[in-house]
Amino acid sequence: MTIREAVHALRNRRLSAVELATAAILRIDRINASLRAFITVTSGYALERARVADAELRSGHDRGPLHGIPIAVKDVFATRGIRTTGGSKVFENLVPDYSATAVARLEQAGAVLLGKLNMHELAYGITSQNPYFGAVRNPWNAEHSPGGSSGGSGAAVAANMVYAALGTDTGGSIRIPAAFCGTVGLKPTYGRVSRHGVLPLAYSLDHVGPLARSVYDAALVLNAIAGFDPRDDSSSRHPTIDYTPEDGASIRGLRIGFPQNFFFERLDHEVESSVRGACARAESLGAVVKPVLIPEMPAIDAIGRMILLAEASAHMEPYLGERHRFGPDVMSLLEQGRLVAATDYINAQRLRRRARSQFDRLWREVDCLLTPTTPSAAPRTGEPSARLGGAGEDPRLATTRLVRGFNVLGLPALSMPCGLSGSGLPIGLQIIGPAFEEALILRVGAALEAGGVGIPPCQIASA
Amino acid sequence: MKDWKAIAKGAGLDVPGPDLDRIIQALSGLDEAFRPLLTDLSPEIEPATVFHAEESGA
Numbered sequence: 001m002t003i004r005e006a007v008h009a010l011r012n013r014r015l016s017a018v019e020l021a022t023a024a025i026l027r028i029d030r031i032n033a034s035l036r037a038f039i040t041v042t043s044g045y046a047l048e049r050a051r052v053a054d055a056e057l058r059s060g061h062d063r064g065p066l067h068g069i070p071i072a073v074k075d076v077f078a079t080r081g082i083r084t085t086g087g088s089k090v091f092e093n094l095v096p097d098y099s100a101t102a103v104a105r106l107e108q109a110g111a112v113l114l115g116k117l118n119m120h121e122l123a124y125g126i127t128s129q130n131p132y133f134g135a136v137r138n139p140w141n142a143e144h145s146p147g148g149s150s151g152g153s154g155a156a157v158a159a160n161m162v163y164a165a166l167g168t169d170t171g172g173s174i175r176i177p178a179a180f181c182g183t184v185g186l187k188p189t190y191g192r193v194s195r196h197g198v199l200p201l202a203y204s205l206d207h208v209g210p211l212a213r214s215v216y217d218a219a220l221v222l223n224a225i226a227g228f229d230p231r232d233d234s235s236s237r238h239p240t241i242d243y244t245p246e247d248g249a250s251i252r253g254l255r256i257g258f259p260q261n262f263f264f265e266r267l268d269h270e271v272e273s274s275v276r277g278a279c280a281r282a283e284s285l286g287a288v289v290k291p292v293l294i295p296e297m298p299a300i301d302a303i304g305r306m307i308l309l310a311e312a313s314a315h316m317e318p319y320l321g322e323r324h325r326f327g328p329d330v331m332s333l334l335e336q337g338r339l340v341a342a343t344d345y346i347n348a349q350r351l352r353r354r355a356r357s358q359f360d361r362l363w364r365e366v367d368c369l370l371t372p373t374t375p376s377a378a379p380r381t382g383e384p385s386a387r388l389g390g391a392g393e394d395p396r397l398a399t400t401r402l403v404r405g406f407n408v409l410g411l412p413a414l415s416m417p418c419g420l421s422g423s424g425l426p427i428g429l430q431i432i433g434p435a436f437e438e439a440l441i442l443r444v445g446a447a448l449e450a451g452g453v454g455i456p457p458c459q460i461a462s463a
Numbered sequence: 464m465k466d467w468k469a470i471a472k473g474a475g476l477d478v479p480g481p482d483l484d485r486i487i488q489a490l491s492g493l494d495e496a497f498r499p500l501l502t503d504l505s506p507e508i509e510p511a512t513v514f515h516a517e518e519s520g521a
Contacts, residue, residue: 204512298496299496299500301496302493302497302500303497303500332485335478335486336486338474338476339467339471339474339476339486339490340490344497346510346512347501347504349510349511349512350504350510350511351500351501351504353508353509353510353511354508
């Protein structure tokens with residue numbers, strides 16, 4: 001069931017919020033031990049909030065489509081009175097006395113918080129093999145990676161434990177688990193959703209967004225969390241709109257850019273075939289598919305890596321003397337960041353400004369871009385090397401290669417499932433638009449979804 | 464070519480030898496991709512340290 005379907009069931013009194021929350025809790029009890037999607041389950045709190053939601057609906061106080069809907073958030077969002085670990089030993093006992101703006105807005109919209117989701121330690125990696133809270137498993141195949149860093153968010157949504165989840169995305173950390181777990185994941189424009197109350201990884205690259213089981217549901221969550229927040233210095237005053245796509249929304253005449261460089265180099269042929277299939281479907285729905293050359297993507301990737309190393313190490317500096325409190329992969333990245341020269345960081349931020357200016361010229365030619373989200377479906381857990389296009393590649397760099405650039409550019413990007421690999425693993429399609437054009441990329445995603453681009457539900461979801 | 468071992472020493476980075484080699488390998492690869500980008504960076508381009516997505520130079 002999607003949020004949209006649950007909304008009708010709640011309004012028709014076929015189901016209550018308490019029944020939805022109870023079903024979610026029972027399911028989490030049954031499968032979380034194997035998936036390790038949650039770090040903290042807030043059953044008592046959720047039931048209390050669900051009872052309030054039911055009472056409000058009975059009295060005619062309807063908070064909107066998220067009213068009474070079970071959700072969960074990555075354990076990087078501050079939650080008042082609920083432990084917030086960042087997936088890290090460093091913050092294992094942190095209990096905030098306030099909630100992150102995005103969490104507060106979800107609760108204001110009536111969503112019922114089921115708990116805090118497992119993740120890659122400090123959101124600094126893409127495997128979600130957390131050394132302290134256990135390795136998150138992919139619901140499609142437990143031997144394969146769920147992606148990360150928001151791996152618990154992807155797994156919990158795919159496995160039907162919650163209807164939607166919040167994640168964060170600094171170099172693909174929403175879109176990668178969405179692609180590997182077969183969910184929809186949206187990284188909005190930088191500044192569209194407040195970062196206030198989110199443990200930072202890299203201040204100028206961090207984005208907050210939803211993972212959900214349909215494009216429409218992702219839009220419903222965005223509606224609740226988007227908007228200016230004076231407590232976040234990067235928050236934008238750009239006006240918010242209703243992001244939900246209309247039923248039967250058309251993409252006729254829309255100019256879709258299909259990259260002729262970078263995005264289809266060194267990738268799995270099954271991924272290429274599925275993404276080309278989605279593009280053909282867009283064309284059959286009336287979109288005008290235009291081949292385009294994308295400027296500077298390898299350079300933008302290098303710029304993003306330089307900024308990430310420096311910013312992550314800067315804010316973790318007070319803790320770096322205690323090596324035993326970090327996993328070896330995260331410690332290695334934090335130590336790399338300590339060796340980045342200040343001049344290189346500043347120049348990376350100058351190059352970023354120039355790259356954004358050059359990239360924006362592309363929007364004169366096309367309205368949005370279609371690319372793969374990742375160059376392969378979920379790799380086996382612990383694979384030491386990614387073999388793509390006949391060459392070995394660092395799995396972290398390979399997995400982030402097609403997504404990181406849009407964190408540097410701050411542009412909105414949606415990942416949605418577009419097929420299954422021969423071994424039955426989801427493949428992700430990425431739709432990128434100009435700044436603050438979330439509604440456009442959601443409309444494209446919804447049209448493709450309605451046009452048959454997608455995958456069947458994960459089998460564990462109906463178990 | 465940067466002398467990463469000297470930079471690590473100067474930064475007081477106390478890391479076991481094999482770990483330091485891995486760090487140096489990763490940074491050298493990044494530096495190789497990053498350094499050439501600086502050659503035609505004109506002085507009027509300011510850093511996007513407080514980055515706002517509304518900005519567009521198109």
